[in-house]
Amino acid sequence: MDFNQVFELRRTINEFENKKVPNELVKNAIEAGNLAPCHRLTFPWRFKNIGQKKRKRISKKYLEIKSGSKSLAKNIEQKLICKIMNSSHLIVASQIKHEEAKIDLENYAACSCAIQNIMLSLASNNIGSKWSTGRITEDRETYEITGINSEKEKIIGFIFIGLGKIPPKIKRPKLETIYSEI
Numbered sequence: 001m002d003f004n005q006v007f008e009l010r011r012t013i014n015e016f017e018n019k020k021v022p023n024e025l026v027k028n029a030i031e032a033g034n035l036a037p038c039h040r041l042t043f044p045w046r047f048k049n050i051g052q053k054k055r056k057r058i059s060k061k062y063l064e065i066k067s068g069s070k071s072l073a074k075n076i077e078q079k080l081i082c083k084i085m086n087s088s089h090l091i092v093a094s095q096i097k098h099e100e101a102k103i104d105l106e107n108y109a110a111c112s113c114a115i116q117n118i119m120l121s122l123a124s125n126n127i128g129s130k131w132s133t134g135r136i137t138e139d140r141e142t143y144e145i146t147g148i149n150s151e152k153e154k155i156i157g158f159i160f161i162g163l164g165k166i167p168p169k170i171k172r173p174k175l176e177t178i179y180s181e182i
């Protein structure tokens, strides 16, 4: 596949089909993530592939967060559960914390590079992904379920992986508005 095509192929998938993608391709993608640049060779990224039982627990917590004090209609509940359960894989991405703010920021940049590598690797195999953040990725219970020590690591997102409809093209800024020769 033409390399430039991969950049265009990588799009955020919003709804995943309940279909499995080979574990091997996901592992290859994580290998690609591990090739990302990082200042001072900190390798600050960590990834965990969350199993079904833990995903169920996360989906319960997700429902709790989304419903607040009200009860949700059954179809809405089902939709929210599918959001956590349907994708083939759910990876939790975390960053090793550093006490120095400057290094922490650089480490986040490095983790972002790693996640982009992962998503591009998947796209090159026609596998979709979504980097997702929100209250669920910040919740204390998510740390507990995934066994991530919040004193040492920060969850920086869920990476949903699987098959799904590619969304319509989005309008991006024109080159001349983001690039100049000086």
Ligand SMILES: Cc1cc2nc3c(=O)[nH]c(=O)nc-3n(C[C@H](O)[C@H](O)[C@H](O)COP(=O)(O)O)c2cc1C
Pocket (backbone or CB within 6 Å): 010, 011, 012, 013, 130, 131, 132, 133, 134, 157, 167, 170
């Ligand atoms: C740090 C980060 C967090 C994101 N969190 C979410 C999210 O919580 N929910 C979501 O729908 N998309 C999320 N996205 C995906 C963006 O919405 C998406 O990249 C953007 O709409 C552009 O679409 P594209 O990825 O198809 O190019 C996130 C992207 C990044 C880089």
